[in-house]
Every structure is written in structure tokens, then in C-alpha cells.
Amino acid sequence: MTPCTVTTGFFTLGKCGVMAVAGCPACGRALCANHVTEGGLCPECAAARNQVGHPAAAAAYRRRAHRHRTAQEYSDAGWYVGFDSYDRAAFDPGAGADQDYLDDGADALVDS
Amino acid sequence: MFWREQKAALAGFHPLHQALVHERGFAATQPAAGWAALVDSLYRHAGLVKRRKWALPARTLDVVVPLIIELCSDLGPKGTLTVTADLRGRDVPGKTGPERQLAVRPPIKSATEAWAVDPWLRLRGELRDGSILEILVVDRERKRSIRKRNPRGKIKWKRKSKLVQTIKVRRRLPAGVVSQVPATPPPPWIGTFVREGERCSVLAAAKLTRMPQSGQEQVDRILSVATEPFRWTAQNRGIA
Numbered sequence: 284m285t286p287c288t289v290t291t292g293f294f295t296l297g298k299c300g301v302m303a304v305a306g307c308p309a310c311g312r313a314l315c316a317n318h319v320t321e322g323g324l325c326p327e328c329a330a331a332r333n334q335v336g337h338p339a340a341a342a343a344y345r346r347r348a349h350r351h352r353t354a355q356e357y358s359d360a361g362w363y364v365g366f367d368s369y370d371r372a373a374f375d376p377g378a379g380a381d382q383d384y385l386d387d388g389a390d391a392l393v394d395s
Numbered sequence: 396m397f398w399r400e401q402k403a404a405l406a407g408f409h410p411l412h413q414a415l416v417h418e419r420g421f422a423a424t425q426p427a428a429g430w431a432a433l434v435d436s437l438y439r440h441a442g443l444v445k446r447r448k449w450a451l452p453a454r455t456l457d458v459v460v461p462l463i464i465e466l467c468s469d470l471g472p473k474g475t476l477t478v479t480a481d482l483r484g485r486d487v488p489g490k491t492g493p494e495r496q497l498a499v500r501p502p503i504k505s506a507t508e509a510w511a512v513d514p515w516l517r518l519r520g521e522l523r524d525g526s527i528l529e530i531l532v533v534d535r536e537r538k539r540s541i542r543k544r545n546p547r548g549k550i551k552w553k554r555k556s557k558l559v560q561t562i563k564v565r566r567r568l569p570a571g572v573v574s575q576v577p578a579t580p581p582p583p584w585i586g587t588f589v590r591e592g593e594r595c596s597v598l599a600a601a602k603l604t605r606m607p608q609s610g611q612e613q614v615d616r617i618l619s620v621a622t623e624p625f626r627w628t629a630q631n632r633g634i635a
Contacts, residue, residue: 293465295524359579
């Protein structure tokens with residue numbers, strides 16, 4: 284059985300662990316039926332694209348915002364250690380977070 | 396008849412939702428599923444009930460509900476969350492202490508001071524890592540009433556009030572878990588106290604002299620203080 288690897292919790296982070304039924308097309312992580320959001324994305328990738336209609340995506344968005352804010356307040360970069368590479372990858376610059384802000388290429392008239 | 400449809404809608408809401416509307420507060424202990432039912436019921440309120448008398452108290456949807464949602468995501472399968480919310484406000488009888496006279500000098504004729512203490516939110520959750528998280532939010536208002544004589548002999552009354560908010564968070568770690576000092580200190584407005592023992596407790600407290608101006612800011616302040624006790628243990632990323 285492949286377990287769902289979506290991050291759950293707010294202060295105490297953990298993995299979902301329910302049997303996976305699909306994979307996220309963006310980051311490839313295994314997803315259970317409850318954690319498949321719009322477009323088949325995982326909650327973290329959906330949150331990175333501001334698609335927070337699914338409760339899990341909204342929770343991921345709030346958790347990410349809280350960690351980002353408190354890591355700055357506490358000046359504690361280690362507070363982000365709790366997230367793994369899957370969680371962080373969706374929010375990396377240029378990782379498809381928001382296509383509007385990406386470079387359109389050398390032959391484009393303007394960068395969008 | 397009068398408000399018949401809204402009365403019927405109100406009667407169909409969650410019992411704690413009805414307590415919030417009629418008594419402006421509730422106290423209950425439930426697992427995460429029970430709180431999810433209450434939150435669903437509260438989100439239906441605005442669409443079904445328009446009468447101002449039956450409106451939800453301030454701080455319900457913008458402070459209490461987000462905190463319940465976040466803490467429920469940390470509860471274990473058998474964990475419960477206790478919420479004691481008193482959203483009646485500071486001015487209800489019983490929250491203001493006795494008045495006391497202050498020492499004065501002319502032109503002040505007399506001055507009295509009274510404190511209103513409003514512990515409006517108390518949360519206690521049994522988290523899935525075995526720790527127990529307790530959050531207490533208290534508003535304290537100092538009210539001063541001053542009687543003075545102006546140069547023309549008129550007697551004037553002046554009133555002043557000062558409001559501060561105290562946020563206290565305590566996390567009792569699971570038995571046998573040792574605390575570790577975080578790499579960086581908390582912000583200056585958050586104080587920390589650690590009590591070692593069989594079950595180590597980490598207490599974080601903050602006194603806000605400037606009250607939060609919005610529900611989102613209030614939630615952020617509470618969660619910021621609640622973050623400190625979780626920095627005292629290594630983070631666990633096991634199966635939920």
C-alpha cells in the first residue's frame with residue numbers, strides 16, 4: 284500500500300497515511316481520495332496556485348502563511364524545517380506557483 | 396407571524412450555535428467531528444438569520460472559529476477540544492470588580508478606579524503527539540472616574556479607560572519527552588517559562604497594550620504566542 288503523504292496538522296505536523304489513490308500531477312506525491320483537490324493537485328500545490336476551495340488546500344495555505352509569519356517574528360529559520368521537500372517545492376519560485384509571474388521567454392514582447 | 400422562518404432556522408442549528416445566539420457563549424468538550432458540525436452550522440447562520448437580535452456575537456466567526464479549525468487539525472483520533480467562550484463583552488454584571496478610591500490633590504475632588512476582567516476565551520486540546528495545549532485570552536480594562544473643579548467653580552466629571560489583553564498558552568509535553576531550548580529567543584513581547592518535572596510544561600505569555608484591530612490580527616496574535624511552546628520540542632512528522 285502506498286500511503287498518502289500530504290502534510291496534516293497545524294502545530295504538530297504529520298502525514299495523512301491513508302491509502303493513496305492518485306498522484307499529484309505537479310509534484311508527484313501520493314494522494315488519498317480526501318486530499319485530491321481541483322485539477323487533481325495536492326493541497327500544497329493547489330494552495331501555491333491560490334486555489335483554496337478545497338478544505339485541505341485552505342488549511343495548507345493557512346499553515347504555510349502562519350509558518351512564514353512566525354518564522355519571521357521569531358527569526359527562527361528552523362521553524363520551516365518541519366516542512367519537507369514536497370511541501371516546499373510547490374512554493375519555490377518558478378515552480379509553477381503562479382504562471383502570470385513567470386518569464387515569457389526571450390522572444391516575448393513583455394514579461395507578464 | 397413574526398420571524399417565523401428565522402425562528403425555525405434557528406431551532407435547526409447546532410445546540411452550541413443556539414447557545415451562542417441566546418446566551419452569547421458556551422462551554423463544551425467534543426472531538427474534532429463535533430466541532431466540525433458546529434462550524435458548519437455557524438457558517439449557515441448569515442444566510443438564514445437576518446434579525447439583528449439573533450446575530451452571532453462579535454469574534455465568533457473571525458476569531459473563535461478559525462482557532463477551533465486549526466486546533467482540531469492537531470487533535471488525535473481520540474483527542475478532544477474544550478472551548479469555553481464568553482462573548483458577552485466586558486460590561487456585563489459580574490466582570491467589573493469593586494471600585495476603590497485613589498489619593499487625589501486639588502483641583503481633583505475625588506477619583507475612583509475599577510477593573511473589568513473578561514476571560515472571554517479558554518481552549519484546551521489533547522493533541523495527537525500526546526501533549527495538552529491550553530490557551531487563555533483575557534481582556535482587562537481599567538476604568539477611572541475623576542471628579543474635578545475647574546477655575547470657575549464648576550464640577551466636572553472625566554472618565555478614562557485603558558484596555559490590555561493577556562494571552563497565556565501552556566503546553567504540557569507528553570510524559571518522558573525532554574524539552575530543548577530553541578535556537579532563537581521569542582520576540583520581546585512574548586515571555587516564556589518552563590517547568591521541568593515528570594511532564595514538562597512550557598508556558599508562553601504576552602500582554603498586549605495595543606488591542607488587535609481586526610479578527611485576523613487577533614487570531615495571528617494568539618497563534619504567534621501558541622507557537623512558542625512548540626519550538627521547545629523536536630518536530631515530529633510521523634503518520635497522523
